[in-house]
Amino acid sequence: xxxxxxxxxxxxxxxxxxxxxxxxxxxxxxxxxxxxxxxxxxxxxxxxxxxxxxxxxxxxxxxxxxxxxxxxxxxxxxxxxxxxxxxxxxxxxxxxxxxxxxxxxxxxxxxxxxxxxxxxxxxxxxxxxxxxxxxxxxxxxxxxxxxxxxxxxxxxxxxxxxxxxxxxxxxxxxxxxxxxxxxxxxxxxxxxxxxxxxxxxxxxxxxxxxxxxxxxxxxxxxxxxxxxxxxxxxxxxxxxxxxxxxxxxxxxxxxxxxxxxxxxxxxxxxxxxxxxxxxxxxxxxxxxxxxxxxxxxxxxxxxxxxxxxxxxx
Amino acid sequence: xxxxxxxxxxxxxxxxxxxxxxxxxxxxxxxxxxxxxxxxxxxxxxxxxxxxxxxxxxxxxxxxxxxxxxxxxxxxxxxxxxxxxxxxxxxxxxxxxxxxxxxxxxxxxxxxxxxxxxxxxxxxxxxxxxxxxxxxxxxxxxxxxxxxxxxxxxxxxxxxxxxxxxxxxxxxxxxxxxxxxxxxxxxxxxxxxxxxxxxxxxxxxxxxxxxxxxxxxxxxxxxxxxxxxxxxxxxxxxxxxxxxxxxxxxxxxxxxxxxxxxxxxxxxxxxxxxxxxxxxxxxxxxxxxxxxxxxxxxxxxxxxxxxxxxxxxxxxxxxxxxxxxxxxxxxxxxxxxxxxxxxxxxxxxxxxxxxxxxxxxxxxxxxxxxxxxxxxxxxxxxxxxxxxxxxxxxxxxxxxxxxxxxxxxxxxxxxxxxxxx
Numbered sequence: 001x002x003x004x005x006x007x008x009x010x011x012x013x014x015x016x017x018x019x020x021x022x023x024x025x026x027x028x029x030x031x032x033x034x035x036x037x038x039x040x041x042x043x044x045x046x047x048x049x050x051x052x053x054x055x056x057x058x059x060x061x062x063x064x065x066x067x068x069x070x071x072x073x074x075x076x077x078x079x080x081x082x083x084x085x086x087x088x089x090x091x092x093x094x095x096x097x098x099x100x101x102x103x104x105x106x107x108x109x110x111x112x113x114x115x116x117x118x119x120x121x122x123x124x125x126x127x128x129x130x131x132x133x134x135x136x137x138x139x140x141x142x143x144x145x146x147x148x149x150x151x152x153x154x155x156x157x158x159x160x161x162x163x164x165x166x167x168x169x170x171x172x173x174x175x176x177x178x179x180x181x182x183x184x185x186x187x188x189x190x191x192x193x194x195x196x197x198x199x200x201x202x203x204x205x206x207x208x209x210x211x212x213x214x215x216x217x218x219x220x221x222x223x224x225x226x227x228x229x230x231x232x233x234x235x236x237x238x239x240x241x242x243x244x245x246x247x248x249x250x251x252x253x254x255x256x257x258x259x260x261x262x263x264x265x266x267x268x269x270x271x272x273x274x275x276x277x278x279x280x281x282x283x284x285x286x287x288x289x290x291x292x293x294x295x296x297x298x299x300x301x302x303x304x305x306x307x308x309x310x311x312x313x
Numbered sequence: 314x315x316x317x318x319x320x321x322x323x324x325x326x327x328x329x330x331x332x333x334x335x336x337x338x339x340x341x342x343x344x345x346x347x348x349x350x351x352x353x354x355x356x357x358x359x360x361x362x363x364x365x366x367x368x369x370x371x372x373x374x375x376x377x378x379x380x381x382x383x384x385x386x387x388x389x390x391x392x393x394x395x396x397x398x399x400x401x402x403x404x405x406x407x408x409x410x411x412x413x414x415x416x417x418x419x420x421x422x423x424x425x426x427x428x429x430x431x432x433x434x435x436x437x438x439x440x441x442x443x444x445x446x447x448x449x450x451x452x453x454x455x456x457x458x459x460x461x462x463x464x465x466x467x468x469x470x471x472x473x474x475x476x477x478x479x480x481x482x483x484x485x486x487x488x489x490x491x492x493x494x495x496x497x498x499x500x501x502x503x504x505x506x507x508x509x510x511x512x513x514x515x516x517x518x519x520x521x522x523x524x525x526x527x528x529x530x531x532x533x534x535x536x537x538x539x540x541x542x543x544x545x546x547x548x549x550x551x552x553x554x555x556x557x558x559x560x561x562x563x564x565x566x567x568x569x570x571x572x573x574x575x576x577x578x579x580x581x582x583x584x585x586x587x588x589x590x591x592x593x594x595x596x597x598x599x600x601x602x603x604x605x606x607x608x609x610x611x612x613x614x615x616x617x618x619x620x621x622x623x624x625x626x627x628x629x630x631x632x633x634x635x636x637x638x639x640x641x642x643x644x645x646x647x648x649x650x651x652x653x654x655x656x657x658x659x660x661x662x663x664x665x666x667x668x669x670x671x672x673x674x675x676x677x678x679x680x681x682x683x684x685x686x687x688x689x690x691x692x693x694x695x696x697x698x699x700x701x702x703x704x705x706x707x708x709x710x711x712x713x714x715x716x717x718x719x720x721x722x723x724x725x726x727x728x729x730x731x732x733x734x
Contacts, residue, residue: 171557
């Protein structure tokens with residue numbers, strides 16, 4: 001049981017902390033009635049499905065436990081020590097960092113550029129938007145499978161491109177040097193469309209008269225873009241960055257069909273590392289410790305980010 | 314979480330109950346077999362049992378292999394657990410016994426001399442502290458399957474591969490002739506661990522393994538296991554595997570062999586069968602093209618050449634199961650049914666006399682090998698339990714990929730063994 005709860009709470013809490021318009025409620029009396037009526041069910045569900053599982057995971061992480069019976073072998077913080085002593089854990093953490101970096105440095109700028117081009121109404125814009133958004137609709141597991149065929153060094157698309165240049169095709173997913181790179185490419189391909197759509201929606205909601213005013217005042221197109229449009233997009237960009245980072249920390253279902261974290265742990269993420277060690281090896285205590293660490297990272301990030309960058313929203 | 318689980322179980326129980334209300338007892342039987350031909354025979358056996366035992370219904374449930382392993386602890390702790398479950402014996406079985414989720418069926422197995430009909434070593438695999446918790450169904454052996462045509466093309470006489478050096482020589486000759494010597498499903502890791510563990514069986518034999526379990530001679534970091542890694546490294550350094558082998562899953566690799574693209578595969582004896590289904594043309598290599606040689610010996614090794622590595626699979630009875638479950642299992646693991654499964658080349662039987670059903674020369678050979686083996690080592694990744702076993706798989710894949718040296722590999726296994734126990 002501990003296995004699912006170890007992953008899920010982090011996501012839920014992250015979702016909980018997603019920005020929401022601040023509620024300026026009516027009078028205290030009205031709010032109190034609402035509180036009495038609506039808080040208990042929500043609180044109950046939240047406790048049952050979020051707080052308790054997190055607590056359970058934290059409790060299990062103090063045991064050397066294989067998932068059978070009740071945990072009895074108390075080892076305190078040893079699981080955390082074992083996790084931190086594992087080279088593969090640091091590799092997984094580094095990979096999560098890489099995914100965040102690539103998301104911020106490549107995926108979001110790409111999405112923004114495309115959004116700026118496609119937000120305007122011209123023939124084919126909608127079709128192009130749909131085309132770019134398509135990868136996001138595909139299930140992660142299906143995407144992974146498709147790309148494992150694309151990358152196949154014997155029959156894959158990549159192999160035939162390589163052969164057309166007369167070279168011996170590489171097996172990208174089978175080498176510790178290239179596996180993570182191959183996964184990163186799929187991540188960018190899959191998620192840029194989502195951010196592009198966010199940006200397009202924001203661009204279409206912009207007050208056009210501001211840009212027009214800037215143009216009348218003599219600003220060039222690029223100046224208007226830099227000084228008017230992009231600043232107006234900041235709230236959406238901040239949201240996009242938030243989604244990109246939280247999504248990167250939780251990445252799992254693309255990695256499994258592509259590489260399962262291999263070869264030699266080179267493409268593990270924190271969650272695939274959790275799965276491979278906590279669940280496949282039936283080291284539930286150890287897995288819970290990884291889950292708790294991941295949870296702490298996610299929560300720390302979510303709160304810090306909200307406090308520093310999304311104060312106004 | 315727990316409440317929801319209970320609700321779900323209650324709902325499932327209601328459904329099951331509604332389903333089986335007509336029968337007095339339902340025996341729930343969870344399996345992971347993907348070969349429809351074999352499942353069909355099982356179904357027929359279940360129906361014939363029902364026919365001769367009015368009031369008993371046998372119900373089969375299926376889970377995929379990896380999903381099954383992942384869910385097992387939860388399944389076993391649910392009140393609605395299946396009565397008969399699949400098992401590879403070894404460390405997982407030990408953990409299950411310690412957790413008290415299995416039924417002690419010693420008395421039932423011993424009554425009427427039934428236990429004596431089963432090969433003692435196989436039954437011992439399902440015995441913990443003198444108590445029996447399940448019954449074996451099949452044995453398998455690990456060795457090299459080879460493609461006769463490709464061996465001929467590379468001018469290698471497979472019947473002369475007796476020692477590790479012979480194998481290394483054959484790999485070199487095959488490579489020189491432009492033939493891919495060996496195919497392996499490196500992404501799944503466990504097919505690579507066969508090399509390391511079988512080398513350990515050859516280098517140290519049973520005494521070394523037993524000593525390592527007790528932590529003697531440096532445990533799994535000791536000389537035997539370092540030496541196995543070094544020998545494996547000798548092979549790896551020749552680059553004997555197909556390109557991109559670390560990205561191949563086992564079924565892919567077995568299919569690759571069935572397609573005739575590599576000369577050898579270090580196989581479980583059952584691959585003899587599965588390579589046909591997994592080949593691109595669904596035909597694979599016929600008996601005339603398929604050969605087998607036992608894992609080569611290591612000069613100076615303490616293991617006997619007849620020692621074998623392989624699996625011991627079977628069925629367990631879970632705690633609280635009705636006595637009909639055990640009765641059905643005894644019916645299922647009987648000479649007649651075993652002979653029938655053997656005739657389909659699905660298993661090497663564990664019931665004495667079951668081997669009479671074997672009709673292919675290949676399976677007969679495997680059965681004979683197993684019969685004369687005094688030390689049959691269960692797969693390390695099963696016998697050491699999941700936490701240590703998976704580390705064995707990891708480190709052998711790392712040796713194969715060149716990211717770990719044999720010394721560190723042996724140390725990593727010993728560290729996991731100490732941590733896990």
